[in-house]
Amino acid sequence: MLPMPGQAPPSVTGYALLGLLSLRGEMSGYGLKQLADRTLRFFWVAPAMSHVYSELERLRTAGLVAQTVANRGGRRLRRYSLSERGERVLKAWLSAGQVEFPVLKHEVVLRLFLGHLTGPDRPLQVLDAYRLQLNGRIEELRAIRGRLGTDPHFQYPAMVAEWGIRLYQEELASVEQVGSALVEADP
């Protein structure tokens, strides 16, 4: 028996896109993708282009985003914005529902986990490369944090940026610690 899909609730990514629209107002699918790459990427996902468009279409069908179509030149430009209904639904989701424990897809740790197949040198190399990436990530986040300034409109994104900086600094410390353990475990 089909559970009558009809109006399945948005996925978390759907809610996240609604949230971006609530922060920034009307924008194109492309613009939304750019924004997601600068924000959601750090704590959720960087949705694929195709994913953004298909999700917007689903949200539009559900009446959660409004679409305006303009013709600029020989070209059809669509802008999306949060509808009133969308805002209500988004707030309801934020205020309810049980929150999933974070999911981590951590290839560095996977390679450490399988260290018995390579010996400790390879995980050490991987950790070294990871250290560089982490420093880059921290710089990125510091730049973002700086741009957000003290504008109260962006106080929550600012907290998120600070959370990220802290997280990655702690990852650096973990890299050191695991590195020491690997060196000691060396035959």
Place this chain on the structure above:
Amino acid sequence: MLPMPGQAPPSVTGYALLGLLSLRGEMSGYGLKQLADRTLRFFWVAPAMSHVYSELERLRTAGLVAQTVANRGGRRLRRYSLSERGERVLKAWLSAGQVEFPVLKHEVVLRLFLGHLTGPDRPLQVLDAYRLQLNGRIEELRAIRGRLGTDPHFQYPAMVAEWGIRLYQEELASVEQVGSALVEADP
């Protein structure tokens, strides 16, 4: 022009399953799923049953796992094990390739990010619930770490367990810090 798929390399999850087989030897799809739920889940994914079986079938077709079929009673039991070719391919992957930066899907942070829609109280509630979940996770990992003991065969999994304990303890500290920031930001 098609890039001649023919023999597409395994996905990271595919390699992870090969790695589990290398740690534990022959096992059923079901057993592999159980094992993944006790290991991979913490730093990669908990693959769905269907995903484990479809992945095993793909790996078998690619000659990376061997399948033995026994008839126990009226029942067909399949066991999977890492083939020699599979071990070579897995080691080659571990020794090469550029390592992706970790991906984090963190609903707690997403809700913090959208705090402008709810005000600070709701993120504070969410953080409280998260604190409980974190303590549970830490206990789980401590139990696993304990079971792994000092057996050198499991020294890398042990390092991973220790990494996880550290990570979640640091998350607890971040929860405290964000909590303070939220209380201060309260109007």
Place this chain on the structure above:
DNA sequence: CACCGATATTCCTGTTAGGAATAGGTGGAT
């Protein structure tokens, strides 16, 4: 021996990821 829970496999559907193809617009160099 009837039942329950763990083991084991298969199927089906929907969602997400990722890449490539297409095309108009904009700004700079020649």
Place this chain on the structure above:
DNA sequence: ATCCACCTATTCCTAACAGGAATATCGGTG
């Protein structure tokens, strides 16, 4: 002015992944 490179914008296609339901056997307990 025109060509090119890059940015904006949308669409399409395929594979990976998630999740649940259906099925069936086995092992033990009351």
